Amino acid sequence: MAEKKSQLDTGAYGQLLALATTAQGENETDRSIKPLNEDDRKWLEEALTEFAKDSDPIRKLKARIANLKDVDLEKNDEELKEELDLAVINLIDLVCDLDLALDFCKLGGTRIVEDILHKKKDVSSISILPLISEIAQNNPPVQKELLKSNFIDHCLDYLIQTENNTGKLKAVSALSAMVKSFPPAVIKFVQLDGHSKVLDTFHHASNVSDDHLLHRCVIALANIGRSAAPELISRLNIKPERFLAPIRERLNQEPERFAESLAYLQEDQPPAN
Structure with a gap:
């Protein structure tokens, strides 16, 4: 049966290619091309329908949001990390587009992310936070949506409660993306004493010699x-x-050790008044 399907696929594609490359205008169609039989025609229609589905970014986005929602958060850490990482990577592949990032919010994606963060599990938070960083980056409409959904609060809460430095790093990265060049988010961040909490994280990173986390705090x-x-x-x-x-x-x-952080800090001095 598998061999028959392979022959069918090859034949259908061959005939489709022949039809697509047939000379136009006054040139006659190659008479060796046979009309598609009913089975081949049905297969071709189904194949083209599936191709159209896969080419629709909103349809793909909805499917991948559904995949994220279906992740079982009660799985053991190893399985949960593998499943969440895959779901997030597949979403990031789409939401790097600014419009699709906003569609992600409108289609309920952020509510799913919020539910995952509410579990307060390091393994799930570490996997999901990069998605916030991605959709918020240089995207004011998304930053506005995240602000309305209290994601600054959620990330600050996680930042101060987790003892996992990778978790702290992901939280600071998400916070940095949400507030950068977006004054309403800056206001909320400061009102929640976010700058003091990130500064505390900077000192923690310095004490434990986590230069990666330290640099991320400098950026934020x-x-x-x-x-x-x-x-x-x-x-x-x-x-x-x-x-x-x-x-x-x-x-x-x-x-010398912190040359990269110093360079970033000196790129554009903030107002001192």
């Missing part, structure tokens, strides 16, 4: 300073230099 806090216009700084009564000064002091103690 520098982005806060750059996203806060002078009038916003005045309104929030914050001074970016106050939380950036201790960072700069620590980095300058080992300038």
Whole structure:
């Protein structure tokens, strides 16, 4: 039976290719081309229908959101990580498109992410947080949706409760993406004392020599300073230099080791007033 299907597929594709490359205009169709029989025609119609489905990004997005929702969060850590990582990778492949990232929010994707974060399990949070970073990156409409859904609160809560440094790293990355160049998110972040919590994470990273986490904290806090216009700084009564000064002091103690972080911090000095 499998051999017969292979022959059918090859024949149908061959005839389709022949038809597609038939000379146009006055040239006659090659008489060696035979009409498709009923079985081949049915197979071809089904194949083209499936191709159309796979080519529809919204249909694909809905299917992958459904896959994320179907992940069993009660599985053991190894199986859960494997299944969630695959679901997230497949989604990121689509939501790197700015419009599809917003569609992800509108189609209920963020509610599923929120449910996963509420489990407060390191393995699931670590797998899902990169999805927030991806959809929020340089995408104000998505940042607005995440702000309305209290994702800044969720990420800050996870940041301070987890003892897993990889989890802290993913949370800081998500926070950085959500607040960068989006003043309403900066306001919420500061109101929740987010800058102090990320600064505490910076000191923790320094104490345990986790340079990757430390650098991510530098990026997040520098982005806060750059996203806060002078009038916003005045309104929030914050001074970016106050939380950036201790960072700069620590980095300058080992300038070679922290050269990348120092370079990022010095790219664009935030207002000091």
